[in-house]
Amino acid sequence: MNRKQERKLSMFVVLAQFIQGTLSAILAAMPNFDNLFGEFMHKVNEINVLTGNQVLNREGNFIEKITIKELVSKQGGVIAGKVMGYASNNDLYLLYSEVDYTESGLVKLPDTLCRTTCMIIHDKALEHLANLAPYGVTAEMLGEFKANVELYELSIPKPKAGIQDKKAATAGLKVKFQEASVLVAKMFKLTRIVTTEYPEFVEEFINAKRIDKAAYYELSAKGMVVDGEGNRVGKVTMVCNELNFKRRVSASGGFYLKHMEDGVYQFVFSRPGYETTVVKMVFYKGERFDVEVVMKVA
Template sequence: MKKTMINKHRMLVAVLDFLDKNESKLTFAPALLGYVDSAQDTLARIGSTQEAQLSSSEGYTQTKEAIQQQVIGSMLDIIRRAKAFAFVTNDLILKQAVNYTYNKLNKLPQDSLIDVCNKIVSDCKPKVDLMADYGLTPAMLEAIEPELAAYAAALPGTKQVIASRKTATAELKVLFAEVDHTFKRIDALMDIISAADPLFYQEYKNLRVIDDLRRKSSSNGVKTTGIAGVVSNLETGLKQAGVLVSVVGTNFSTLTDAEGNYTLSLKEAGVYSLKAELKGYNDYEEEDIEVNQGEMTTVDFDMEPLA
């Protein structure tokens, strides 16, 4: 669940707990109790959807990541030996074929990693006997084939995880829209009690504020206008660093930090479109982002790895 959703969920739970503890004060509007019950039911569904989203990621993602690192480790062992042979014999074709490092392999899209590894094995096989003095043997080339097969078998599961996370995110948006609608009715009824019990009403209003530090003024008192958020990996749920986030049609852009955070300061309020790019991932675009003067609009999103 995105940070904005987490903050809103936390706020709504606190509000409902407050109303539940003060149920005796809600009798002035019988319909209010029904709305509170409805909101509690929706929040429960939000919680269960979030749990399902998290649990669906754990098994497949961990398995795929472990196999991927095993494949890369085995392939680097082959590459290192083949590179030594190519360098000594000045085999330019082989040298080009095995010109891969850990970072290059690790950043490849999932299907591309399999293709690259198979190509390297294929290029090494005809010359493997010549590379015996460099420690490369037919057994090493054969040993990586089942690893590649296991990795390929894990990919459909990973794609299922991505599909599940997408579905859960869509469901959460619907559920939050539903609970927002219910709380608008609760807010309207609570306004009725503002004159009769101002302290109770003010405490309710205070709890209805979402805790989002990005919307607060900076320490020097200057209010910033812009867009900020956190970018995650759709497949793993982990924060995604190095994503180029830009405001379409402007020169404003930035990279996400190690924790996936980004901040884009804008000169003026308006309606903007956001685009995010990272090699090995599908581009992300979001339109109609409303930015108010002196406020930071929060836009959290996920980057989906290329298939």
């Protein structure tokens, strides 16, 4: 992966994290945005796999293969148990045997077999979904399970490639970057729909897109402002007198800090109706950190 692609991938990751932190109401106001974002996340994870990086989960956080295997095994075990209960009550012996797996049993399976077994559990549950409501199985639950299984499949190491295969992989990587860039462009066009209602979202989207340019490459911090119950708080003013810095966070409470000077600085967060909150942030060149700012209602 060349330097230009590294910057581009950094932009993809920051953009993914920004969108994941955006209020669902904003995303829902842009028809087809969720579908485009889903395709985009899949392309980014394919790039991550090809370049040996960790993959991203739905929240935009990097995740280890062993962690995602534990997650799908837990979800698969829970869903399998519910389907087994339904099968037992209705004397569906074949169905019972097809999904007779526990969380611990799934974890012990080899990677590819674990993935295949989890998909069997998903498909069988989906096949009987209409009858599984009393057992607590929902379409949303199965959708999340399938997405995690697909993420797990991406994280499974593939056989090392030979010289010719590596050339093909390099060419394939270029294609994946192009496809992901096309999806970013399509999502950006949709942001015009909410320019009037959510101008801060559009501005933050543009800022995230710029990170692939050399001048915007270094991201010092990514943060979120929440209240005491964990709900996002938008339209908060953040000020650092030492850096002569003043900005408002996005409508969804998110903010990014780029090219900050090394050192420890105090940032003051304020908004009418909330107690003023002071947060110390440490910046060091080459390092990026996440911060959560908690503001109490006045």
